[in-house]
Amino acid sequence: MSFRHRVLIIGTGSIGVRHLRCFQATGRAEMSICEALPDRRREVAEQFGVAHACADIEEAIRAARPTMAVVASPAPSHIPLALQLAEAGVHLLIEKPLSLTLTDADRLLAVVQQRGLTAGVAYCWRYHPLIAAAQQFLASQPFGRVLEIVCQTGQCFPFYRPAYRDIYYNDRATGGGAIQDALTHMLNTGEWIAGPIQRLGADAGHQQLEGVTVEDTVHVITRQGRASDVMGSYSLNQYQPANEVNWSIVCERGVVRIEVAKHRWMQQNDPAAAWEIHTIPPPDRDTMYKAQAEGFLDAVEQQAPPRCTLADGLQTLRVNLAVLAAVDSGRSLAAVT
Known part of the structure; x- marks a missing residue:
């Protein structure tokens, strides 16, 4: 062939x-x-x-x-x-x-x-059918510009990666820890939806995962968008039993919610009306990666640009480093006096 x-x-x-x-x-x-x-x-x-x-x-x-x-x-x-x-x-x-x-x-x-x-970075969540549908909807600004973006996610990491103690994950120097391994996906997705992260504050710590000392819990607050006019919040843990990724994107005249575990995204722009719900068949674990493979081959053939360009991936790397710096500085939280 x-x-x-x-x-x-x-x-x-x-x-x-x-x-x-x-x-x-x-x-x-x-x-x-x-x-x-x-x-x-x-x-x-x-x-x-x-x-x-x-x-x-x-x-x-x-x-x-x-x-x-x-x-x-x-x-x-x-x-x-x-x-x-x-x-x-x-x-x-x-x-x-x-x-x-x-x-x-x-x-x-x-x-x-x-x-x-053609060069891109493999942030596969941009190819999740729910994320892609909601991003496409929001890009046309039917509810006006984005004002706030909130992401809450967690999973039982040992269930999905039982060898986590013995692989790259156990050391930041090899790309390990929740920030570089997991939260980076959400930060990149949030930048796709609401624009580049310009300023941030962060806290992280090792709360539960056995056999490692890297952070397994992270909270980040952001100012993002070209004019830094979007307020963001991202939280992640790697030990809760439920595997979930939830997004809330609040705009000037409406809100979009994404509930990955329930295979749906929703929109609402009338306080007196019910949510308009869009569901998809449950994807398998390869769905995003197959779509990413097809999309990148299309990009090489110049049918469409990569969803995450090399420049996009570099921007998220800068954000990763800023989160690590904020956490390690010890100045990410102010004392209440």
Whole structure:
């Protein structure tokens, strides 16, 4: 079979394999992998029948000749690997967070622009059908501009990632902790809906998760939008039994609510009227990633821009770093006297 795209997946941990499975499911791409561990490389290559299974990036560029790559390696390696690929003329979808520092981020942006490449960051919540429907509705401003955005989310992280103690999550230096691993998704989604975060205050702590010391609970308040005229609030914990993501977006003449666990979004603009409710069939855990794969291939074909561009991902990285700085400064909360 002849494919228009040759997609290289770099890193075959759980998220790399998910990207591999979902890009393969599009039927639009020849798939290859880059994985340093021989046994893992062999296992994944056999499971998915990839065209090439390479041990390092140089071999992968030479043998697989990728037209695009998904960088799903540990977060500290994202930008160095992306630079190598961009300099070879490869389109890029980079896992979140874009990095853990700003080092070489502007250089990557410049190379992508100079080479005319498509590049994005894999903030998959922009492809959730509820989020996408509500964002599209709000973008047309039927209720006027957004005034306030509130996100409340939590889940039992050990249930979904039982090995959390032994992977990157256990150390901020490898991209771990609730801020860089989980809250970053919500911050990025909130910026898509209500504009870039300009100022923030934050508090975070380790409340419950056993076997780690990184934060598992975060509260952030924001001023966002181009004019900093939207007030925001984001809260997340990683130990409650219920897996839920709830949004409330209050506008000048109405409100939109998103309840992911109930598979619905709602709108209301009349105090005397009932909510207008929009429901969707329950999505599976690959739904967002399959939509993201299709969307990014469309972007490479210049049918539409990526929903989360490289510049968008860099903006959210700056927000991540600001949250960490606010928490670590010890000045995020004022004493009540």
